[in-house]
Amino acid sequence: MNPPSIRECAPVELADEDVLRAMKAMQGYIDITPADFREVYRVAYALAKERMMNALKAGDVMSAPVYAIGEGADLIEAATLLAEKGISGAPVVDRDGRIAGVVSEKDFLRQMGAGRTGAFMQVIAECLRHKGCLATPMRNLTVGQIMTAPAVTAPAGITLAGIAAVFVEKNINRLPIVDGDGRPVGIVTRGDLVNSYCMLG
Amino acid sequence: MGYFAKMRGHTQSPPGVGGVEILWSWVGSFLGIAAVGLLHFKLLDHTGLMLIIGSFGASAVLIYGAIRSPLAQPRNLMGGHVLSALVGVTAFKLLGHQPWLASALAVATAIALMHLTKTLHPPGGATALIAVIGGDAVHRLGFLYVVMPAALGAAVMLGIALVVNNIPKNRRYPEFWL
Structure with a gap:
């Protein structure tokens, strides 16, 4: 439950194209589809944000x-x-x-x-x-x-x-x-x- | 999402690799299969033992062609072949008179066991299947099949992968051992 102004500064949604270009820049065959990567990213980012927001206190x-x-x-x-x-x-x-x-x-x-x-x-x-x-x-x-x-x-x-x-x-x-x-x-x-x-x- | 809508797919293929990657994939798999093949045909062929089985061709795709993949790491390569070989031989010994059932059981159980042990390695499915359908030469080996060709052949391939995959500056192998 995010208040509205926090949702506004949520991370930029990754596009398949961004992921594909990043994969291309890496040497070797990357064994994951762009959609799966975006899903991992989305969940991992939310977890990291939650951890950071709760790590610091007033x-x-x-x-x-x-x-x-x-x-x-x-x-x-x-x-x-x-x-x-x-x-x-x-x-x-x-x-x-x-x-x-x-x-x-x-x-x-x-x-x-x-x-x-x-x-x-x-x-x-x-x-x-x-x-x-x-x-x-x-x-x-x-x-x-x-x-x-x-x-x-x-x-x-x-x-x-x-x-x-x-x-x-x-x-x-x-x-x-x-x-x-x-x-x-x-x-x-x-x-x-x-x-x-x-x-x- | 609807059942049939799921069949349309929802994303795209990862990008293709560059020429350098293709070259090193070729060199690695050539040397890996050459090593296993030489040992097999020059040393073991006339002893009734074997070192080469079809599933190593599949392993080569992973450990020389997709070296970042979790499926291509040493734990998966060795664990996948050894456990699947064990399952395959056991399935043949128990149900060899019903080859279709032994085959299906061998592959399905090998996959389950690889998942359980975090050693999923697709060629393991072939290793389990070959234990059942590989004919008399394979059947005569009994559980030796687990050590040789499965473990030993995979180990030779792994050795070549360690040597070759780490030569180019921005290629590295493995990602992890255990």
Whole structure:
């Protein structure tokens, strides 16, 4: 059961012609038909992919430590932290350090009139329409008021295949990894997932 | 897929081989059969023993002409001939008075045994069959047929295959031993 975006990057289907040309490039009589070879390839590739996707876990690829923001922090503080660290989102924690939600650029944009999709261009359109910036009314809000909650989280043992599935299913871009008490210990972004493919080599 | 639709086939033949491959196939099989033939006709012919049987012509196709094939590897060549010879002689001894039944049983059982032991070698089927239909000369050998011609002849062919198949730079034999 592959989520749709994973199926899209499935391997290129081999054509008989590719197999025949490869066979021709090898010395000697190759004792297999192109169709049988393709069948072996298809099954072997699926097995290899499964093995690789399950070999690495969130703990291997996550960014840690994670920059968590307190629920009560104001938005200037939060925006400054995100800007300084060059990240687009972070987990939000309550007073006990347990994860309460996730705040990201999208949450800010939504406050600025981006609508449900959180599109930046929607904000531009709104700004132009109203002849002004829409960020100022947010000045008095706290992170807890704009964050997306509850947070979608996962334990460090989740596999890359599992993470990819969560990204697609929940349509999110970052997955906070939490310990048994719900405290964030790291975060896996879509970028981390892409980089992990290089690790798989 | 429908029963008759399956009979249409669904893919194409593997590509043909180049001139170099054809040349070395010819050299290997010439030398392999020559070696077995010389030993047979010059040394053994007048002793009532034999070293050459038709199935070695089939083995030559594999071990000199399709050397990458799993069917052509030493395990299959030696195991296939020896086990099939054993089955063939046994079938003749048990059912020699019914040659049609002994033949069928010999070949079918040889194939099953080769599959079971991962030694499938198509010429083994011929080796089993010849044990039944090979006439008095073969029948007189009894179980010696397993050692000679089957094992010994196959071993000579294997020796030639090791020597000849490894001469060209991008040819190698075997793929595996056991």
